[in-house]
Amino acid sequence: MLEDGATPAGTGESPTAQSPNSKSRYSKHIILTTYPGQSGIDPVPLEWGAPDAKSRGPVIVSRSGPLLKRRNAMGAHGGSYSIYNALAIAAGHLDPNFRPDFRNSQPTFKFPWQPAWADKTKIVSMDPYGHDIVNQFREELEAGWDIRPTMAVTRANMKLAEIGEAVRDGELKVDGNIVVDSSGEVRVTKVAVEPVWYLPGVAERFGMDEGTLRRSLFEHTGGSYPELITRPDLKVFLPPIGGLTVYIFGPPERVSDEKVKLALRIHDECNGSDVFQSDICTCRPYLAFGIREAIREAQNGGSGVVIYFRKEGRALGEVIKYLVYNARKRGGDTADKYFRRTENIAGVRDMRFQALMPDILHWLGIKKIDRMLSMSNMKYDAIVNSGIPILERIPIPDHMLPSDSRVEIDAKINAGYFTTGKQYTMEELSAVRGRGWEKWEDVSGLFAVYGVESGF
Numbered sequence: 001m002l003e004d005g006a007t008p009a010g011t012g013e014s015p016t017a018q019s020p021n022s023k024s025r026y027s028k029h030i031i032l033t034t035y036p037g038q039s040g041i042d043p044v045p046l047e048w049g050a051p052d053a054k055s056r057g058p059v060i061v062s063r064s065g066p067l068l069k070r071r072n073a074m075g076a077h078g079g080s081y082s083i084y085n086a087l088a089i090a091a092g093h094l095d096p097n098f099r100p101d102f103r104n105s106q107p108t109f110k111f112p113w114q115p116a117w118a119d120k121t122k123i124v125s126m127d128p129y130g131h132d133i134v135n136q137f138r139e140e141l142e143a144g145w146d147i148r149p150t151m152a153v154t155r156a157n158m159k160l161a162e163i164g165e166a167v168r169d170g171e172l173k174v175d176g177n178i179v180v181d182s183s184g185e186v187r188v189t190k191v192a193v194e195p196v197w198y199l200p201g202v203a204e205r206f207g208m209d210e211g212t213l214r215r216s217l218f219e220h221t222g223g224s225y226p227e228l229i230t231r232p233d234l235k236v237f238l239p240p241i242g243g244l245t246v247y248i249f250g251p252p253e254r255v256s257d258e259k260v261k262l263a264l265r266i267h268d269e270c271n272g273s274d275v276f277q278s279d280i281c282t283c284r285p286y287l288a289f290g291i292r293e294a295i296r297e298a299q300n301g302g303s304g305v306v307i308y309f310r311k312e313g314r315a316l317g318e319v320i321k322y323l324v325y326n327a328r329k330r331g332g333d334t335a336d337k338y339f340r341r342t343e344n345i346a347g348v349r350d351m352r353f354q355a356l357m358p359d360i361l362h363w364l365g366i367k368k369i370d371r372m373l374s375m376s377n378m379k380y381d382a383i384v385n386s387g388i389p390i391l392e393r394i395p396i397p398d399h400m401l402p403s404d405s406r407v408e409i410d411a412k413i414n415a416g417y418f419t420t421g422k423q424y425t426m427e428e429l430s431a432v433r434g435r436g437w438e439k440w441e442d443v444s445g446l447f448a449v450y451g452v453e454s455g456f
Contacts, residue, residue, distance in 0.1 A: 031068065033226040036233045043072040046236060048198045049120025052113075053129035053136035059196060061238055062146035064097055074227045075238030077148045079194045080310070082240050099146060102134045107153030109189055109252045116362035122386070124201025125356040126150070126193050128363055150194040150238075157185050158247075162288035163295065171292070178250055178298050186295060191246035193360065197237045205355040242269070242310025244360060247291070249305070250298025256365025261302035264366075265290025265373040266383075268311040268352055271318060279402035280325065280434070282409055286396045290373040293394065297371065307360060315351040316342070328407075333434035336426050338411035354378045358386035375409075377416040393418045407434040 034041060050056035061073045076082035088094035117128035129136055130150035137147050157180065164184030166172040172179055179186055203213040210232075217237070218228040227234060254260050267290060270283035277284050287306070294304025313321030320342075327341045339349045354376075361383065372380065372390045384390060395418060401409060410432045413419045424432065 031063070033230045034069070035230050038069075040069045042070055043234065044070050046072040048201070048235065049118055051118045053132065056129065058133065058137045058140060058145070058147045059127055059130070059150070059236055059238075060145065060147060064146060067146055072234060073196075073236035073238060074225055074231065074234055075240070077150065077194065077238060079238070080240055080242050082238075099144070100148070102141075102149070105149075105152070106134060107131055108155045109153055111153070111252070111363075112256065112365065114256065114363065114365040116365075119362075120198060120201055121204070122362045123359045124198045124205060125195055125359045126363065127196040130194070130196060131191070150196050152192045153189070154192075155187070155189050158188050159183065159185050160288060160291060163292060166292050172295055173299065175299055178295060186249065189248040189252045191248070192243065193245070194243045195239050195241055197239055199235050199237055202356065206353070242312075244307055244309045246360060246364070247294075247306040247308070248303070249291075249294045250303050254298075254303035255305060256367070257303070258367045261297055261300070261370040262366065262368070263290075263294050263297035263302065263304045263371040263373060264361075264369050265294060265306045266309070266357060266376075266379050267306060268309045268314070271312060272321075279404045280408070282396055282401060282405045285400040285402060286373070289396055289400055293371065293373055302370070305364070305366075309352075309357065311352045314342075314349075315353070316346045316348075320346050328434065329437050333407055333436070335407045335411040335414070335424070335429035335432035338407055338429075339415065350378070352378070354382035358383050358388065361388055362386070375412070375417040375419060377418065380418065395419050395421070404435045406432055 044057055044060055046057040046059065047055065057072065059073050060067060060071050061075055061077060062068075062071065076085070078085050085094070089096045111131070114128075116122035127150045131153055133147050133149050134141065137145070141147055163172065163179075163186060167174060167179060167182060167184040172184070174180070174182055177187065199213060200210050203210040206213070214228040214232070217239070218225055221240075224240075225237070228237065248255060255262065265287070267283070267287050270281060272278040273281050273283035274287055287308075290306050291304075294306050296304070298304040312318050323345050324342050327345060328338070331337070331341065342349045357379065366388060369383065369388060369390045370392060372383075372393045374380070374393065375395045380390060380393065396409075398421070409417075410424050410429060413421075414424055414426065414429055
């Protein structure tokens with residue numbers, strides 16, 4: 001427990017009282033924060049947007065040993081998993097001074113350097129050199145510096161029921177290279193990315209000043225990262241949020257080749273549909289459709305890419321999403337009230353904010369998208385505004401829509417989603433109704449108990 005008022009002025013340190021039976025792995029003082037002019041502070045130079053990794057410098061967030069005062073970034077490696085890392089150390093399962101052995105962990109494909117890697121306006125939410133730290137900072141690693149990759153590139157085979165069905169039905173062919181057998185097994189190159197934010201660039205993307213961004217991040221994470229306020233000289237932050245995964249079908253060198261066609265699906269996480277195949281939304285069917293079309297493009301000599309972002313429930317989270325489901329079903333699930341149900345509980349209809357999404361496209365070297373497998377106006381606008389043209393937009397086929405998803409898709413089309421079909425007026429949306437819960441609970445009784453009005 002921290003002793004109130006024990007922080008020496010200007011040091012950011014506080015003593016901690018240890019239990020008589022505890023064996024601490026830490027010093028007697030907790031360093032709460034640091035300051036630019038504090039004695040010994042000497043951050044390793046880090047110039048975001050430099051032309052190569054060595055002149056840019058490594059991203060260092062380690063708080064251990066001599067690196068504490070040499071850190072040039074805030075936060076922790078692992079994104080949302082950084083808390084589990086801390087728990088493992090506290091429980092004694094992980095040495096706080098552990099250093100990974102990166103032998104044989106190098107990428108399975110060496111992505112060629114792209115001009116966007118050296119453009120601090122094009123990539124602000126990931127480290128463009130995060131996949132290659134072993135080669136770029138070998139000397140520093142051998143000297144004992146704690147530098148971690150924030151990206152990994154591997155390859156694997158994958159199986160999806162819908163792809164197996166497409167092979168069986170003759171919609172995809174077995175070529176022995178991409179689709180390897182009649183069961184629908186597919187070869188894929190995968191890229192995992194953890195978030196690394198260059199704060200001035202992130203602030204600019206959202207049209208705010210850096211100070212406002214820093215204060216909001218500090219205050220609305222419960223004051224978890226005080227150096228957002230005390231260290232304005234540190235410009236890089238590794239936030240505790242989910243990252244993304246890239247799935248590349250066909251030779252990965254084709255992704256940045258403008259001479260071949262590219263089919264792309266940008267997909268935001270939806271555990272209930274993607275994994276458990278809930279029929280209340282179109283997420284799993286659109287994901288499967290996107291994968292199928294990406295494979296088809298790769299088999300035709302082009303490239304297919306599916307990018308999966310961890311932004312569950314429109315980045316509102318699964319708890320909020322389920323509360324909204326309850327409000328929809330108990331309040332009359334019609335398309336004209338679809339967004340209002342979310343706004344009543346979350347305050348906004350969507351917090352995915354696609355402004356940072358195109359960074360991965362620029363890292364991959366994508367110059368144009370021939371077939372965009374998405375109806376989202378926000379994704380489309382973000383990509384086009386970042387300088388990447390989209391030549392064709394492909395909506396999900398009607399026959400793939402789940403039985404209870406018309407409320408969602410029709411409301412989104414009315415709000416600006418792309419479609420080649422009918423666009424409904426608000427009056428017509430009021431007649432688009434989802435499945436009720438009448439056989440599961442006494443809905444009218446709940447209205448009386450909770451004071452819920454079907455028209456709110």
